[in-house]
Amino acid sequence: MLGIFNGELLILSYPQIHRFSQAISEQCPFCGQTETLPHVYVRCDFFKMLLAWFSFVFDFPAFIFGPSGRFNFSTTILIHFFLAQAKLAIYKTRKSKIQNDLYSTDHVLEMFKALCVSGVKLEFCCCSEVQLFEKQWCVRDAFCKIAEDEKEQVPGWHGRWEGKASATLSLRNLSFHINTSDMLASHNYWHWSLYLMDEGDYENVLNMYDKEIQPRFTHSGGMLDIVDACSLLYRLEIAGVDVSNRWLQLAKVCSSHYGDRVLVFNDLHLLMAALGAHDKGAQKLISGMEEAGQSSAEQASFYNSPGVPLAHAMVAHSCGQHEDVAAILSKLYASFGVVGGSGPQRDVFNLIFIKSLLKSEKLKDSSLARRLINVRLALRPTSKLNQRLFAAL
Template sequence: MGSSFRDCQAWKDEALPLTTSSNEACKLYDAILTQYVKWRNDDTLGGIEGCMSAIQTADPNFVMGHVISTGLELVATTSSPRLDGRLAGAVKRTVELASSQDISPREKLHVKAVELFSHGNFPKACEVWEDILLDHPTDMLALKFAHDSYFYMGAQVPMRDSVARVLPHWKPHMPLFSYLKGQYSFGLLETRFYDQALKVALEGLTLTPDDAWSVHSVAHVYEMKAEVDKGLKFMESREKDWQRSDMLASHNYWHWALYFIEGEQYEAALEIYDSQVFKRCKASGAMLDIVDACSMLYRLEMEGVCVKDRWRELLQVTRPHTDDHVTLFNDLHFLMVSLGANETAASRRLLEGLQDLAKEPGDNHQHQLAQRLGVPMCNAMTEYQQGNYSQAVALLYPLRYNMVDIGGSDAQRDLFNQLLVHAAMKSDNKKHQKLARCLLVERDAVRPNSPLTLRLMQKALALHD
């Protein structure tokens, strides 16, 4: 393991000591953390998976090695410890190792947070990570795990403030310092401070031009302000930089495609879907890649583009996740695919599974939300698919200000705002048709000059004149 990664002494010098005598294990921990923060598997290191195997060999009893490896698998949301015995066993092993060793209070808290997250208790896990950051503001793993978990809860203000609180403690010479810019910028834009978010993201890119998360923040700002031309130019000019971050490349291509959909350039959007988004999601199996593919097809279909065969292909990727129910956000995206592919059995199974879990959610934050949010949203999508537009509006409209709780970004959740508009426009209820026009006026007020909004306004007028 190269000299650029931190050994036992280096971690001690940064007041973040790791309980292991293996320098190799410490360096591998740093290597995994670095790849996680950069959204990039470094092939020269064997990628994150290669480093996870190597860290086990270097010190099989290294608690923080287990914390980062198991934690990353959990935070990826690609499998549920409720169903996956191996993953549940990994959590159990981490907890047992921690209780049998004399580790630091910080490391004990890390173990506790991972265990809470594995039970679906995202809010409590975040409280524990924040507890760590209070005493150890430069603990990047605690910061990143909290950041991702806030994102899954749609906790926009905590996501922003979590980074703001630690920023003064970081100094430019510290490893991974520049990547805080992208993280902070993302929190700023999700709380609608677009100008400040853009400034901070560009500072990040000045320090590290290939920081894909800062690129991603800039893409969001242009998306939320409907500055299509700026967005297209920016993504194209930086493609060589952000494309290298394999864990985020597909998502950045998704952002690029959103500009094309906004501008009614459907063929260009489909080209990105076929050559990048679907291809990558099939190869990686990563959840972010999968939900992007789902969302893209759903948006194109709402715009009247025929994507029938693509739904069937994508179903092969989403179907194995039908019973996962790790997050409501993921469930809603899987449902888009089974509905789009007219796979009634898969749709029913997903909905019934979610309803069952909602009855006795325990500490699982997502299952607690299922009854009042997840299930009615699933039902609304099903009604829309069946042509029961007024019923879809009746289900979705009362939830519009609570939908943030399903997690994801404003840009990702905008799909559900669009769905409500389409349902209201197509409804034969005159009140709903009026509502559609009101929603579009409101949309235009916060996102002026949006070609998509203008298109929908013209459509609404044509339908109901």
Template sequence: MIASSFRDCQAWRAEGLPLSTSSNEACKMYDAILTQYVTWRNDETLGGIEGCISAVKSADPDFVMGHVISTGLELVGTGSSVLLNERLASAVKRTVELGQIQQDITTRERLHVRAMEHFSKGSFPKACDVWEEILVEHPTDLLALKFAHDGFFYLGAQTQMRDSVARVLPHWKPHMPLYSYLKGLYSFGLLETHFYDQAEKMAKEGLALTPEDAWCVHSVAHVHEMKAEVEKGLKFMESTEKDWAGCDMLACHNYWHWALYFIEKGEYDAALNIFDSQVSALNKASGAMLDTVDACSLLYRLELEGVCVKDCWRELQQLTEPHTDDHVLLFNDLHFLMSSLGAKESGGAAQSQRLLEGLWERANVPEENYQHQLAGSVGLPMCQALLEYDQGNYSRAVELLQPIRYRMSEIGGSDAQRDVFNLLLIHAAMKSGVTHHQKLARCLLVEREAAKPNSPLTDRLIQRAHVLTMPAI
């Protein structure tokens, strides 16, 4: 990134997105933060996002959009709870105060403050509504678009995530900064609503403009995963690795996708090698929630396939334990629980109990927090199913998961990420001593084969299910 290319006060005004500060440096650092957020890449020559946040606050301590973007990014990172982190709670309070006392800020900026406040309270649907309100009047406000994209992702609102980008695309022109990255955003919405061919085409257009766009790479990886195009996926990840490996905020997740292809093929050693050399190493370095849940998910899938990963769980559990009481996302909680169950013999049992008890407490008094409202009907049954499966109570795991299987999208994440819970239900049904559950497993596998033909993993599971339900001779 070239610091001189970042937009100053006049440039933002010219684009119809005036920022309420007289500091050109503050405007440029705001642009630098936004650019790194959208490109998934900390630029160390600028001090990364953290360095730019410090710089924007030094340039203008009362610049409201500087506070919106810095506090908003920590919130959407989901690695900290406002209820537990006093510094984050104070940052939210300060941003809201600035929005109230500064009479000359724009309506757009005031709405940004309101959306951030909603999100801080866990009211994700209201936050997304406000970001969408901004985009009606200001379709080129990339911060509103990206925050809305993340918010819809956490809600499992796949159609909204797609349409949010579709509505603004005609207003973007190729000369505009970060224009090509909208193709990746739109591609992701398309693939999550099962328009796989259109999604791949859109992502490839983005890569033709910006080969280092890790989010476009990520979209293509999803397409190959959802279509069971394993060899295409492996070749694509290998051929593009040099372009996206430097995107430190998304590289771990792309390696996770790479490992999924090996699990699909049944090449578990290759998947474990990616876990050890990339996913685990990058997760330790970043501590980012996306990286942490990827590590949990990968180990859990390997374990479902019969691979022993006990030593890996012990190490990972030490990273998830500090987040046991956060309860920011149900999606995160479920993955933390995977790690504590995996490490139950080395301190994980107490963490599992604490997580479940804490989530019950939040579910009983959810207030306006959407995740906590959802905990009782979806989140806790899914958590309990993980626990029951771990304890060998397979029929109970099936009884918990089957009634809510079409609601599991509400915990957020992508189809590919949530597939671990589909697999959990299938494995539980196959292992259940109840004949009806074993028949259910075969039905689920027929359904899976129809949605994702030619999947080696599905074929292996079908063979196992067939053996289980064969009549005794």
């Protein structure tokens, strides 16, 4: 997961943002040079003190995607973790500089160290076995080690992590760490909500949506916050949960993006809100996606397939036309990956497919549902969601 996160944590350079807003300068906020992604991560003089820490990194691809073929598995994962924290430190330092935030350090190396320490502390508290933590994080004791008198305790509840200094951390503090995680706060709550949904604790999922996710997408208007909210409400409805009028407020925020045509992934999530709110913008979205599929746009082929057919399947799903959904998605199932997003994010499309197969009256659809659910159970046998799907066969 860390390797994937490391590859996904990319921030837009100013020239990219400049394409959407002419008010944004194309210059680096630190050195004044024209900014590019390589400049942001490896060429700006301001960040060279951080890059020097990674003595094995000499080029842009290695810093973005991490090392390959030169280290054992545990060491590679640890390096990916450091790279991810380095990128987050760069992002937060840039943000502090742009906003003239006097309460945040602009020393990127100190921020990087703090992020590494807090991240590994949290991993220690969430780890179920001491030996597993040592194998993954205490590689040659180069970065950290567990104090001998703490090895008999259960890290999943509490424990002392020993680096340069000992410290304690309780899972009760998890909310504080999420609240202060800046742009990923809502996404972290989304992941937490997925766990609660797997447990079938829908009441607390709705509470988390109302208290943590909804206020954030309303305030930020950020697309990551929006797609998380759309996905969560859509999953709840697939599970048969009444989300009341929550779609209406979400659709109001989404409506300003109906004409964006930036990513297929984004448009499909915006469509969830439009369909949930019975918004006429749903047809505008689908028409725009169809036009994009026939254009010379960068994402044209992805809009053409699986984007547009998947959008039509979602419309059919909202109308209860389960056989139609099954017929469309049985041809697209293998290509869900090109929609974009992570595996957990794309799983909402798998759930649409499986639920429609289960509700279809066709024997072949029931047979395919059984096969897909058995695969899910084989991969995650302890998942209560997968167990509920199996029980519905």
